[in-house]
Amino acid sequence: MDVLASLLQGFATALTPMNLMWCLLGTTLGTAIGILPGIGPALTIALLLPITAKLDPTGAFIMFAGLYYGAMYGSSTTSILLNTPGESGSIITAVEGNVMAKNGRGAAALATAAIGSFVAGTLGTIAITFLAPLFVKLALLFGPAEYFALMVLAFTTVSALLGSSLPRGLTSLLLGLAIGLVGTDVLTGQPRLTFDILSLLRGIDIVVVAVGLFAVGEALYMASRPDMRAGEIVPIRGSIFMTADEWRRSWKPWLRGTALGFPFGALPAGGTEIPTFLSYFLEKRMSKKPEEFGKGAIEGVAGPEAANNAAVAGVLVPLLTLGLPTSATAAILLAAFEQYNLKPGPLLFSSSSTLVWGLIASLYIGNVMLLILNLPLAGLWVRLLSIPQPLLYGGILLFSTLGVYSLNNSTFDLVLLFLVGILGFLMRRYDFPVAPCIIGLILGRLAEAQFRRALTISQGDASVFFTHPLSLALLIIAALVFVGPLFYRWRAAKLQSVKAAG
Amino acid sequence: MNRRTLIASAVALLLAGGLSLNLASTPALALDELRIIAPAAPGGGWDQTARAMQEAVQSGGAVKAVTVENVPGAGGTVGLAQLAGQEQGKDNVLMVNGLVMVGAILTNKSAVTLENTTPIARLTGEYEVIVVPGSSELKTLADLVAKLKADPGAVAWGGGSAGGTDHILAGLVAKASGADVSKLNYVPFSGGGEALAAVMGGHVVAGISGYSEWEGQIKSGELRALGISAPERVAGIDIPTLKEQGVDVELANWRAIVAPPGLTDEQKQALLATVDAAVKSDSWKKVLAAKNWTDLYLPGDDFTKLVAAENVRVTEILKGIGLVQ
Numbered sequence: 056m057d058v059l060a061s062l063l064q065g066f067a068t069a070l071t072p073m074n075l076m077w078c079l080l081g082t083t084l085g086t087a088i089g090i091l092p093g094i095g096p097a098l099t100i101a102l103l104l105p106i107t108a109k110l111d112p113t114g115a116f117i118m119f120a121g122l123y124y125g126a127m128y129g130s131s132t133t134s135i136l137l138n139t140p141g142e143s144g145s146i147i148t149a150v151e152g153n154v155m156a157k158n159g160r161g162a163a164a165l166a167t168a169a170i171g172s173f174v175a176g177t178l179g180t181i182a183i184t185f186l187a188p189l190f191v192k193l194a195l196l197f198g199p200a201e202y203f204a205l206m207v208l209a210f211t212t213v214s215a216l217l218g219s220s221l222p223r224g225l226t227s228l229l230l231g232l233a234i235g236l237v238g239t240d241v242l243t244g245q246p247r248l249t250f251d252i253l254s255l256l257r258g259i260d261i262v263v264v265a266v267g268l269f270a271v272g273e274a275l276y277m278a279s280r281p282d283m284r285a286g287e288i289v290p291i292r293g294s295i296f297m298t299a300d301e302w303r304r305s306w307k308p309w310l311r312g313t314a315l316g317f318p319f320g321a322l323p324a325g326g327t328e329i330p331t332f333l334s335y336f337l338e339k340r341m342s343k344k345p346e347e348f349g350k351g352a353i354e355g356v357a358g359p360e361a362a363n364n365a366a367v368a369g370v371l372v373p374l375l376t377l378g379l380p381t382s383a384t385a386a387i388l389l390a391a392f393e394q395y396n397l398k399p400g401p402l403l404f405s406s407s408s409t410l411v412w413g414l415i416a417s418l419y420i421g422n423v424m425l426l427i428l429n430l431p432l433a434g435l436w437v438r439l440l441s442i443p444q445p446l447l448y449g450g451i452l453l454f455s456t457l458g459v460y461s462l463n464n465s466t467f468d469l470v471l472l473f474l475v476g477i478l479g480f481l482m483r484r485y486d487f488p489v490a491p492c493i494i495g496l497i498l499g500r501l502a503e504a505q506f507r508r509a510l511t512i513s514q515g516d517a518s519v520f521f522t523h524p525l526s527l528a529l530l531i532i533a534a535l536v537f538v539g540p541l542f543y544r545w546r547a548a549k550l551q552s553v554k555a556a557g
Numbered sequence: 558m559n560r561r562t563l564i565a566s567a568v569a570l571l572l573a574g575g576l577s578l579n580l581a582s583t584p585a586l587a588l589d590e591l592r593i594i595a596p597a598a599p600g601g602g603w604d605q606t607a608r609a610m611q612e613a614v615q616s617g618g619a620v621k622a623v624t625v626e627n628v629p630g631a632g633g634t635v636g637l638a639q640l641a642g643q644e645q646g647k648d649n650v651l652m653v654n655g656l657v658m659v660g661a662i663l664t665n666k667s668a669v670t671l672e673n674t675t676p677i678a679r680l681t682g683e684y685e686v687i688v689v690p691g692s693s694e695l696k697t698l699a700d701l702v703a704k705l706k707a708d709p710g711a712v713a714w715g716g717g718s719a720g721g722t723d724h725i726l727a728g729l730v731a732k733a734s735g736a737d738v739s740k741l742n743y744v745p746f747s748g749g750g751e752a753l754a755a756v757m758g759g760h761v762v763a764g765i766s767g768y769s770e771w772e773g774q775i776k777s778g779e780l781r782a783l784g785i786s787a788p789e790r791v792a793g794i795d796i797p798t799l800k801e802q803g804v805d806v807e808l809a810n811w812r813a814i815v816a817p818p819g820l821t822d823e824q825k826q827a828l829l830a831t832v833d834a835a836v837k838s839d840s841w842k843k844v845l846a847a848k849n850w851t852d853l854y855l856p857g858d859d860f861t862k863l864v865a866a867e868n869v870r871v872t873e874i875l876k877g878i879g880l881v882q
Binding site for chain 1: 742
């Protein structure tokens, strides 16, 4: 079907009153959690999963996508006014944005962030619209061998990028892999690591692990710290209508940020953080007045804020067409698809075209809603930050418990939830990133199944991974990604020693 | 969705009110409430069957409140364990099950089997199709059988979970063709179109699934259906049966309803009467038509015999495949 015809169909779906409501709910909630530090889209969607299990999937995904976009809008507000990023994708925004706010140009910083997010979000959505169908054609060429190679590529990048310390990232990843092994083996139907516990036969639910690690773990961690509030909110000053000069200085960074963010989002483990850093340094290098950076340069807000929104759009392309999660939130979204027994992949576009195109159309609508929600109402949103943390996290704990129980009406799941929650707390306390665990849990299951399927089809001949051209290409890229940084570091060290010797 | 439920319950109430006069003359069923266990997550076939049964029983008005309880996990054996355990002897509980559970009990080495239930009736079923990609060199079932006989390992079958209906059919076809069942090369995929993508992309040689799931692709020519596992041609489906092509296999992925163990004969007859009335209701017939389910209603002792026969057949084939020792 023609892309534009499909998109129009999608708008027909997205513009129904119910779906508009889901979109509004998602974007509003997204903005709110974006503003609140520590509560991210992955946590929120994980919390909402059990509650939405009985909803129509189209409505639920429209809400989730709106929430994901909204979190990126909202997080800039906290970065600018509180000098604390609402989400990790807005870390760099705080550098220039908070200085601007202190210099009385807070409103302009908020405006360039919101409009930049809108521009990037909309351009990114246009890119999804036209790229996704192309990806779908490509994806049918993917058999088990190719999928396994793709998972290998995802693995090489995941653990290295998601934490500050490699051993900790790997530990978390391996933990996820181990949890993923529990349950009935997909290929032979035999129980593994179930310790004769009947409830473990169906495996450990990804939702339970996600809610446990993100929500319960985070709540316990917050409760363990006596002093939870820090930082000073800078009141918004200045006009939200940017001056001609500010527009002139903003539009190029927006476009460059979009161009950086989208492909990074689509790459395995590219995520939202790296493109924002790259965008910041790119703007600094391209600026005619690099000395202004660090003193409130508007380009340093405009570029990264566009980049993080474009990255979110990019994340959706491999998620929808290949079923490949490239960020923690995408991993949770994949769990959401599983919950509805939907399999993201090339056939999703034909078997659930209403859902997919309704979702894509809703992203256009969501962006408009978010611009309206964020620009004039920024002052209102900031008040969220005055909610006492104990109430906030108490509520989260309550919702996680209720939600997980309602999933399967199983008390066993509740016990599991709190065990995982304690694990999550310990990981947070001792600085182990939790995202690789979730990604390991999801990718590990997939990678193992695809690996063994490929070998079953080839009757045990392992050369399939190297004789299929696509699979070989992916494995080579994975090897380069793995070896590249090591080589680079080695060369840099050698150059240093040569210099030192000279 | 809420509104729909509201209307549905309003209609049910009206019907109940209208029918109460008639009911006075028929023997009253001493059931205030009935719980139907769907041993699977919401949305799947067993859940849909349980909910259709819920509406059908409710529409008859014989039971005041009918609820559905989802107890998912392990091919339904988690639900089965609950039925045979804590629900034992209760005459107001039913559970949906099916052919898949027969296999799951064996592969999971479940301590509880279908013998620990009181069989009530088989309700519906669906026949399976064997397909190849539209571009495949295999034109007929005979081509596939020849390839299978020559080298069973060379035919990679794509289908649903290990030990499930698709896997069982692959084993039965290999056996009926005289191929070595222990060399069956079956590749299980998890649900939701993954197997379909593998067949369409030509990554496996042949695919097996319930007919309705792949109907669209078969009609569009992307998949070529080689045979259907029905005993005779199914009206409206232009696919030859396996039997008429010389492969003596028929298999229905049936769904049924059972009660807890430890019931008296009277209690069993009362439940049977409730289900019988529900199956004859308009509500049930509408669901069958809407969901394209084949009516395979088989109550009482005949169903008990069927379960025993299927158990023998499935055990034999899963042992042949090597999934069960």
